[in-house]
Amino acid sequence: MTYIDETHDPKAQSWLEDANGHSDFPLQNLPLGVFSPEGDDKPRGGIAIGDHILDLGGLESHLSGDAALAAKAAGGSSLNALFALGAGPRRALRRAVFALLTDSTKENLIRPLLFSATPSTLYLPAHVGDYTDFYTGINHAENVGKLFRPDNPLLPNYKYVPIGYHGRASSIRVSGTNFPRPKGQIKTPDASEPAFGPCHRLDYELEMGIWVSHGNDLGDTIPIASAKQHIAGLCLLNDWSARDIQAWEYQPLGPFLAKNFISTVSPWVITTEALAPYQVAQPARPEDDPKPLAYLSDAEDQKTGAYNVIMEVHILTEKMRAAGEEPCRLSKGNMSAMYWTAAQLVAHHASGGCNLQPGDLLGTGTLSGADSSSYGSLLELSNGGKAPITLPNGETRTFLEDNDELILSAYAERENRVRIGFGSCRGKVQPAR
Known part of the structure; x- marks a missing residue:
């Protein structure tokens, strides 16, 4: 309702x-x-x-x-x-x-x-007991999949089950926290063995965070029809990623050190109540896509389970800062790029009896739109590092350099309603220690 x-x-x-x-x-x-x-x-x-x-x-x-x-x-x-x-x-x-x-x-x-x-x-608005990052941005999933599997970008399970992994709660930090470039094992294609050192392909991920309100007891589930009631509100989330570390370590169990060095959230929880006027229908799936299984299917959620939230990413480089220039925009997209609704993520997370708790944080995964102006990561914007992007001051980037600052922002709007914003989610990359 x-x-x-x-x-x-x-x-x-x-x-x-x-x-x-x-x-x-x-x-x-x-x-x-x-x-x-x-x-x-x-x-x-x-x-x-x-x-x-x-x-x-x-x-x-x-x-x-x-x-x-x-x-x-x-x-x-x-x-x-x-x-x-x-x-x-x-x-x-x-x-x-x-x-x-x-x-x-x-x-x-x-x-x-x-x-x-x-x-x-x-x-931080809450003590985060557990953090789960999902992969609901289908355009992002397809874009990244094409880089590694051109003929089969989406794995068979993607359109049946909300894909996610358990992240590191202890390294979640509030906006404005700077951090050193992470280190890890990296194996380049021309090397016979990996080497340990600072990552060279540091990236950002434009996401929304979902704060859990009251949870469920261990062994219980959360029905999809009532799952939205377990959401306190939303925030911005930057799930920083070390792509070269990730490429070597992620098989067979998924992200580890490439994702656990820091995740940044905006400090304000935009409540479910505040967002009520900006609820919109979940984008219809293509006719040949499978329908969600019964435990993820609710007609009301499909009618009002998405949000008209516009999301932006800006970058401020050291050179821009020294010249007194304003941050420049890298991309602009919409939260409606989610293949699954927030309620579906909550219902799925608890479907096996996992006990969600107040203050748990769920990430949507990178939310990229259908065209390059709305891509939510440098991995996509630079085509895996093969096509550097040029900033207004002439600088180029494939991935983030030391002293680059990323600023995420978002706002909800709708005709005949007052625009409400999320504040900013910022962080600056410092040299490796």
Whole structure:
């Protein structure tokens, strides 16, 4: 079921002027995160509103019922406890905050709980107990498959089962975290043996992250019809990849060191409630594609299980930074490039009895569109490194160089609705240690 209420009213205005017309965090968004104000190193839950962050812990005494319960759960150093409450209290909190921010008589009460976002420190929204990365971008899967299997880019199981692997939760970091170029075993085609050293084919992957709210007990499953209720919200995800390390190590068990050195997420959880107006039908499968098996098939999910979220990737090189130039865009695509819906990923993940938990993170996999302007990785943009791309300042790239910074951004929009954004997901590559 899609819940549309007063919090989605495009005409609604706040007494906090910088919220009105804000490109990412207007009144209609109200994303959840964890922050600490300038001069205070104690993390606590907050809501982004305009250029400010609302302290949820301090808000509890001004609320009642489920809204107060949710604010209390969000007052700690992670949102896991809030996620565990499920959609009801989360929705109550959203409506209560919306009411306070639109009622001018509450300004003096609420303003002391607002902190400027710019000097505040942002943290991971939740403690990530487990991280699973899927492979739902069919265009990306086909593009990469053609590089290695020109005559058979998609393996037979791809259109039957959501493909995924368990990633490394401990190396997930919040936007703005820089990292050294990873090292690993690399075997070039002309070498008889592998060598150990810094990777040369470092790449990014444009993905969306799916935050799990309340989970399921070990041995239980999550039916596809109710799977969306187990999603707290979305964020941006950059699953950095060392392609040359990956090429040598991934067979027969899949990604390992090529993927576990860092994964970067944006700090704000764009809630399922905020995204309700931007739900769209899942793109129809070609007629000759197999239909999803019964446990992954739900008519309502097919009608509203996708999101109209536009995603972009920008790069800022060391040379551009020194010249005072703005980042340049590498690609722009849409989240609708997913072959499987977010609900299908959740239902499949739990279908064998795996116990999902509040704060678990699922990655969609790289979401590339049908043409090169929307490719979500340099592997695709440079055709496996064979065709360097030229940046506006004349620099070329096949893969990332030291001191390159990648900035992912996204926003949801729809006619007669206010655009809401995801903030940024950034990280800079530093020389290998």
